[in-house]
Amino acid sequence: MRIVICGSMKLANKMKEAKAVLEKAGHDVVLPPDTDASVANPNLNEEIEYCIRTDVIRNHFRLIADADAVLTLNYERKGIPGYIGSNTLMDMAIAHYLKKRVFLLYPVPDTDCAVEVKIMQPVILDGDISRVPFARSKVILASKSPRRMQLLEQLGVDFEVVESRVDESQVKESDPRELVRKLAMLKAEAVAKKVGKGHVIVAGDSVTHFNGVILGKPEGETEEKAKERARKMLRDFSGKKHDVYSGLCVLDTSTGKALTDFTKTTVRFRDLSERDIEACLNEKRVLGGAGAYVPETWPRCFEGIEGSHTNVLGTPTEKLIPMLRQSGVDV
Numbered sequence: 001m002r003i004v005i006c007g008s009m010k011l012a013n014k015m016k017e018a019k020a021v022l023e024k025a026g027h028d029v030v031l032p033p034d035t036d037a038s039v040a041n042p043n044l045n046e047e048i049e050y051c052i053r054t055d056v057i058r059n060h061f062r063l064i065a066d067a068d069a070v071l072t073l074n075y076e077r078k079g080i081p082g083y084i085g086s087n088t089l090m091d092m093a094i095a096h097y098l099k100k101r102v103f104l105l106y107p108v109p110d111t112d113c114a115v116e117v118k119i120m121q122p123v124i125l126d127g128d129i130s131r132v133p134f135a136r137s138k139v140i141l142a143s144k145s146p147r148r149m150q151l152l153e154q155l156g157v158d159f160e161v162v163e164s165r166v167d168e169s170q171v172k173e174s175d176p177r178e179l180v181r182k183l184a185m186l187k188a189e190a191v192a193k194k195v196g197k198g199h200v201i202v203a204g205d206s207v208t209h210f211n212g213v214i215l216g217k218p219e220g221e222t223e224e225k226a227k228e229r230a231r232k233m234l235r236d237f238s239g240k241k242h243d244v245y246s247g248l249c250v251l252d253t254s255t256g257k258a259l260t261d262f263t264k265t266t267v268r269f270r271d272l273s274e275r276d277i278e279a280c281l282n283e284k285r286v287l288g289g290a291g292a293y294v295p296e297t298w299p300r301c302f303e304g305i306e307g308s309h310t311n312v313l314g315t316p317t318e319k320l321i322p323m324l325r326q327s328g329v330d331v
Helices: 009-024 035-040 048-053 056-065 086-097 114-119 146-154 176-195 223-237 274-281 295-301 317-326
Strands: 002-006 028-030 069-072 101-104 139-141 159-161 200-210 213-215 241-252 258-269 302-306
Touching: 002 009, 002 056, 002 086, 009 028, 009 035, 048 056, 056 086, 069 086, 086 101, 086 114, 139 146, 146 200, 176 200, 176 241, 176 258, 200 223, 200 317, 223 274, 241 317, 258 317, 274 295, 295 302
Parallel strands: 002 028, 002 069, 069 101, 139 159, 139 200
Antiparallel strands: 200 213, 200 241, 241 258, 258 302
């Protein structure tokens, strides 16, 4: 599990100690970017000009958005046991909003923010960092994709996110059907090793297939190169059809039984003008979508869809629902 450590930067040394304990247990741990500097200067984060120049708050929020959980080191400070300052409260609130797990090293303090903290339902560790588990929910989504998360929420599934972080390039496959199925299996198996028994892992992968070529996300060495690749994809798709393949794997870690499947949907693009293409590229999440489009750009791009709409979102729910039920999930 990827964990971001939060708390007063006056506790920078404690943060480094906590990182060592968690990494020994197998977690991926991220510290605030100015941790080392704060060891040398404990008051660094109270210097307003420094915080504005380095965009401290937004940078830490970005780390939280890319993590699975936050651990708040709420040691006693200012004579208050379990002290939680305003910045730390903001970190916890962002994590809660993004559906990340929230861990508190010590019980909720008896302060003005106690009600808000309790509403977030943090896991209290009672001073023992080694008690941080890998997963709580029965269902684990092996992806931080907002679209996959939204679809599971709409199905009423209680789940949490544990990213697989696998090297997808290790799967060599020219058949898009087999590629997405094998990648989904690879991701599910990677997460299963992290969380252990007692969970049902949901993993997926999507690619587009156009003129015999498999296309994933428009990646590049720089953002500009990725945008140029996305621009080419959209120009190629303009006025034509292409296929979207999504693979699914539902893995029961208690039995080791894995269910896999795939779905194909044909997407027909309208004729795109250069203005349309540039408008799509201005959508902030477009570089993270297979085929260089996301739901926000569908109205501008799509002329029609033949097949499953949720498949284009990355998770064909008509396949997922029976797979979950076969794995003992009430949905």
